[in-house]
Amino acid sequence: MASLGPRGPGGLFGGRFGGPLARFRRARAGSRLxxxxxxxSIYIVPGLIAFSTIVVLLLLPRQYPSTxxxxxxxxxxxxxTSTLTPASAINALANAPAVNHFSxxxxxxxxxxTFSAPVTSTHLTxxxxxxxxxAQTLECWTVPALQSLGRASRDAVSGAMRTVKAGFAVSLGKPASPTQLLCxxxxxGPAQLTVEAVNAEQLRNSALDFxxxxxxxxxxxxTLAVFVFVTAIINREWTYVIFAMWLVGNLRLCANAMGWDTEWLDRVIPPADLPLLRKVTxxxxxxxxxxxxxxxxxxxxxxxGYRWLLRVAQNVGLVLLVLSIPLSYAHFIPALWVLGGFGISVLIFLLTRLLWKARSRTVMWYVASLAVVLLATFSEVLGAAFGVRQLAAGVSPVLAALTSSMMAAFAIAEQMRAEREHRRQAQVELRNTYEVTPIGLFTLDSRGRFVRANPALREMLAMQKSDYGLRHWNDYFEPGAWGSLQALSLKGRNSEIEIGGSEAHGTADRRYLLKAITSNDWIEGSLQDVTExxxxxxxLRFLAEHDPLTGSLNRRGLEKAIATQSENAALWTLAYIxxxxxxxxNDLFGHRSGDEVLKQVADRVLARFHDDFSFGRMGGDEFVCVMNETSIDEAVELCTRLLAELNExxxxxxxxxxxxxxxxxxxECSHGVRVQDALSHADRACREAKESRHNRLVVYRKGAAAFEQRAAELKLVESFGRNQLPAGLFLVMxxxxxxxxxxESLNFEVLLRMRAADGKVVTPDKxxxxxxxxxNIAALDxxxxxxxxxxxxxNQKSLPKTRFICVNLNGGSLNDERFTEEIFALFIRYxxxxxxxxxxxxxxVALHDLGNTxxxxNxxxxxxxxxxxxxxGAGYTSFRYLKSLSADALKIxxxxxxSMCSHPADVAxxxxxxxxxxxxxxxSVAEWxxxxxxxxxxxxxxxxxxxxxxxxxxxxxxxxxxxxxAASFVADPLVARFIESLSDQSAHSPVPNIA
Incomplete structure (x- = not known):
């Protein structure tokens, strides 16, 4: 077997820095370190510091021990009365009780x-x-010689007097026996007078300790206030700005309690400004x-609850701030006790409810902080108010200030922790929502490349996580989509647009709803597939302007086309079919047959007219064609051929x-004609064509009398504005x-007339x-x-022979409940x-709603x-209903x-x-x-x-x-002679009346 080589540099784990295992061990060792x-740093050092601090405070002596x-x-x-002299004061003090403090x-x-100062040391002053x-001023004398030892004030000292800490002191040298003094x-303010005898070393240590x-x-x-303030400003947490200012206030109240509020940052505050500064503080x-x-x-x-109570307490604080300016210090302190006591009571009440209901650690720390403030900061005020010396000197102001500030800081820290935890939970929920929401969410960098996307978007666009940073927005959408997205992101949160998919990805037929905003130079948005x-x-848009039966325009679409043509064309024509x-x-063969005929009519019209014409169905069996760029003569030729095709x-x-x-x-229409006017003219021409037995095409050329007549009618309609009547109305009789x-009678019917602007009288039917x-017919009636x-x-006195005056009511008015109530209100008046x-x-009209009539x-x-x-007699009267109407007269x-003289049937x-x-x-009354x-x-x-x-x-x-x-108006002599004969016959007859 071949040797694997030495296990050192150049061997199995060789190399300049060692093999993989060596690198792993070094990384692991570094991680442990x-x-x-x-x-x-987190646990041991802070623990040692805290432990050593406690040991030092408990066991080691102070640096400047003062006894x-x-x-x-x-x-x-x-x-x-401010009238006593030193001599008279000695006599008056002889009967005063001996005390060790005086309020x-x-x-x-x-x-x-007056008091006796003992000898504190044989070798020290x-x-x-x-x-x-x-104390504002102090002056002392020896007794009984009444030799002055000097005078001290906040501005200057003289003789043996000196300023020490927050008060004054007098030096007696090295006396051999106790010295009797008068001061x-x-x-x-709420001063507590005490007298202490010390030697020079004790006073020095006490001053250094102070x-x-x-x-x-x-x-x-x-330091804490500055740190909190800077942190708050950087993070824009305005609550902590208030906390920083509260720490400074806590500092000043502690300084006031200790007596060194006469200075600020080693600068002495002028004594004259101290009372106002303390009140405002x-x-x-x-x-x-x-x-x-x-x-x-x-x-x-x-x-x-009880937020209103907190607002009352805050308003009390504003009152206190206002009072601090005009009131003297002696008068301001009682106001502070009363108003401040009320505010403290409110806070205690609300904190108690918070502890009971909220039970949060923030509340507990704040309660502890406020308790220390109440016990220490206001102890002197309460002690002075109730004369309790032990209460005034029971708590160290330094300890109280540090403790209350530290506990308030704990409350703030706990609040920050709670808010951070709340944000963390919100982030977790947001992240989970981001992952599971069915809407596509995305983030793009400034160049338009994907930074992240949720699963819904990745599935929608067939995107992989590995595409992040590589794929551009334009890769998935129609050309120009990136520019559209950039423009949208600058408009704000409420803007949205639709964009199409990409042909390269095979999604050109898809539609997406896009929302986006710009955040930190990135674009964040949402995407929904809204294709369906x-x-x-x-x-719906098509159906809103098109007839579902024929596929042509409907009434709305036609009106829109007519309006467009009227705005843009100088001369055009409109055909009404x-x-x-x-x-x-429809009645004989059913609506399906009727619908099929309507479709074929539409097809024939569309086949005859070219595509530039707007054609549609107004409703029922009525069609309209807007013939743009077509003269009236050309339109006549087209419509003539169309009629032949439709009818034959x-x-x-x-x-x-x-x-x-x-x-x-x-x-023939002109530029600017109103839509309703154009349709009305065409409809009128079509009705005239229907009424004609031979001419099925009626043409109104520009300036035709029918136009003028209809224009006058429309102008008259417009004069009846909303809830108003036109000028020129008058009555005739x-x-x-x-x-x-x-x-023997003068009866008449009231008739309506109107005088137009040109002086012509408009007939009542118009x-x-x-x-x-x-x-507005009810208003007219x-x-x-x-x-x-x-x-x-x-004119009642001028109508002695009048028995009745007729006034005609329109049917629409009679069925208007509001009109009838207004009429009967008039009847009550007259x-x-x-x-x-x-x-x-x-x-x-009377028989339309017999019960109402x-x-x-009645x-x-x-x-x-x-x-x-x-x-x-003009209608289809049923005599069975007539007997139910208790009318007073019938007007035939x-x-x-x-025509009764020429038609015997009419006579009958x-x-x-x-x-x-x-x-x-x-x-009975006969008309005409x-x-x-x-x-x-x-x-x-x-x-x-x-x-x-x-x-x-x-x-x-x-x-x-x-x-x-009424007979006085007869002008025809023959008629007058006949009426005269009637009068002779009825000379002794009673005057008839409608009853």
Whole structure:
């Protein structure tokens, strides 16, 4: 067997750096070393530091040990009048009790006190310390000589006086025996006066310890605050900015409690500015505490409720901040106790609820921090307020500040941990959702290459993970897809587009819905395969503008094509095609046969017209063709050949052959014509062609009279705007003459007219047609009724012979509930004159809804007005229904009256109608009476009233007021002579009335 060679360099594991096993061992060894260093740095070093710190704090002595004999006993009194002298003060103090501390209770008047200073050392200087940070001035004398030892204030010292720590001290030298002293001091705030005797070394150590503590707290909290602030700004975590400011506030409150808030960063604050600075500090700290609480527990507060209570407490803080400016320090402190106490109570209440309901570690740490603050920071305030000396001096401010800040930091850290865990879970959920979502998700780099994609997208595009970084967006989609995606990503989250697939990938027939945004120079988006939906939408779009039976355009598509043609073409034509008697095919042979005929008609039209024409089915058996770039003469030639093809060649459906005739209306249209106008003109021409027996093609050339007539009709319709009536409406009145007593009554019918802008009078049929077409017929009827009632009320005294005034109501108005309610509201207003009013209703409308009509008639009668059935005999009246209508009069249709003398049958009809009216207890009124023979025939038949040109044409309202009776308007002498004979016969007859 051949030798494998030495197991060293150049052997089996040889090589410059060794073989694979050697490299594996070195890598493993390096990994173990990194892990050991990691564990050492994370666990061992911090543990050693913490353990050694505890040992040092518990076992090792302080660097500057300070001891004293404790507070001295003294006598003190408040000079409220500020009038005592040193001598009188000594006498007054003789009766004062001996105490070892004295509370000023916010008094700013002088405090006198006397005490005996012991000898503290035989070889060191004896000093007396007055450790009160609220002391403003101090002056001392020896007793009984009253020799001044000097004066001290926050600005300057003199004699044996000096400033020490937060208060003052007086040096007594090296006395051989105790020294009796008298002192006078002034204070600001809730001061606690104590007196301590120390030697020079003790005072030095105490001062150094004081400075060390102040440096420790200031340096520690400021460093922590700066670190938190910088971290918050970089990470844009604004809650931690509030925490950084709260730490600075905590620092200032600790400095205030210790008495070194007179400086900031080794710079002395002017004494005059200290009261305002302290007040603002207290108020700002209150607001910061509330803001930090609100931000830390914004989610939990939604659970525990009472957010309104927190808002009240925050508003109280604003009040406190405002009060800090005008109030003096002595008056501000009580306000701080009251308002601050309320805010603390609110926080304690909410924290209790948070502990009970939320039970999170963040809440627990914050409760502990707040508890320390309440116990330590406000201990002096509470001690001064209630006079409890032990409460005021029970907790070290340095320890309290560091502890509360550390616990608040724990709360912040716990909050950060909870939020990080929440984000981690959200990321896991997002990653899982990314993997399982059925919508394709992707990320592209700035060059358009895939960075990642979820399984749905990879399956959709047949992509492999190995394609990441290699495949470009354009590889999978239609040309220009990358540019479309870039433009889309800049529009925002709510934008989306559709793109097509790639021919190279065999997905050219696929459609995709794309959404995308730009993020960190990458493009992220989603992709959905919407091919089926796109096809369905295309089909719906087709059906929206096409007729499903013939495949040609439907009404909507035709209107769109006409609008386009009207906007772009200067001159074009429109053909309207209608099949004659097509309904018979459907009725006799079924709709399938009719549908097949319609398809063949459409095929013939499309075969005759070229593809540039827009052709479609309006509905039923009506078709329209938009003939663009075609003159009217060319269109006439095309339509003539089309008519021959449609009318002469039978339509084969199965074994049957149908012969169908068509009519065409052809109109010449111009630029800017409205769609509805063009269709209306063409429809009108087609109807004219259908009515003609010989000419099945009717052509309206530009400027035809039919155009002008229809334009005038449309203009009139437009004048009836929404809820408004056109100008120029007025009323005329046509007399209705009694044949029983012609000269004894003045009755008439109110008729509607309209004066156009050119001064011409528009006939009522056109006015009513326009009102009906615009949907304003009810408003028009209301105007007629209200105007009539107003005219009657105004001219009632001029109408002594008037028994009734007829006003015609349109059928559409009668069936409008809103109109009827408005009419009866008018009747209530004009109830005193309703006896004149007679409403005319056509019989066809009355019988359309018999129950509704009867109810309407009953209400009219209850109000005192009358009802007449108009155009009676023109419809298909059933006498069985007639007896159910309690009308007051029948107005016989004028078609029977006008021709009754020439057609004996009409005489018989009129005679029957008159007899019917009398038998039903109604009056009869004959319309359209135009000659004397008809008038005489009506008199012989027994008609009660006549109306027509034989009596008078419609008159102006003023003419009615000047007339004596309806007979006064008769102009024909023969008619007048006949009426006179009637008057002589009825001289003693009562005046008839519609009752």
């Amino acid at each position: 990194d892990q050991a260093l990691y564990l050492f 004293s004999s404790g507070p001295l006993t003294f006598r003190a009194l408040n000079d409220k 000023t209770k916010l008094a700013e008047s002088p405090i006198w006190f 004896t000093l007396v310390e007055f450790p009160s940070r609220h 006078r001091g002034t204070f600001s 400075q060390e503590s102040s440096g420790l707290i200031a340096g520690g909290l400021l 207290f108020a700002a700290y209150y607001l910061l505490t509330g803001a930090l609480f609100s931000q830390l527990f914004r989610r939990e507060l939604k659970i525990v 939906r796109s096809k369905a939408i295309d089909r 209608d099949l004659d008697r097509f309904k018979l095919i 060649i039978p339509y084969q459906v199965g074994s049957r052959a149908f012969q169908v005739k068509a009519s065409i209306g052809l109109v 046509q007399p209705i003459m009694s044949l029983t007593a012609p000269t 006015i009513i047609s326009a009102a009906e077409e615009s949907g 209301k105007w007629v009724v209200s105007t009539t009632l107003d005219w009657i009320e105004t 109830r005193s004159i309703l006896r004149y009013l007679c409403l005319e209703i056509t019989e066809s 009867q109810r309407f008639i 209400r009219v009668h209850d109000m005192g007005a009358k009802i007449a059935l108009d155009d009676f 249709d004028g078609e029977f009256v006008r 009809i009129v005679e029957a109608l008159v007899a019917l009216a009398h038998n039903l207890g109604m009056r 009476v135009e000659d004397l023979d008809t008038l005489k025939a009506l008199h012989e038949i027994g008609v009660d009233y006549v109306q027509g040109y034989v009596v008078a044409k419609p008159q102006e309202c003023s003419a009615i007021l000047l007339a004596d009776s």
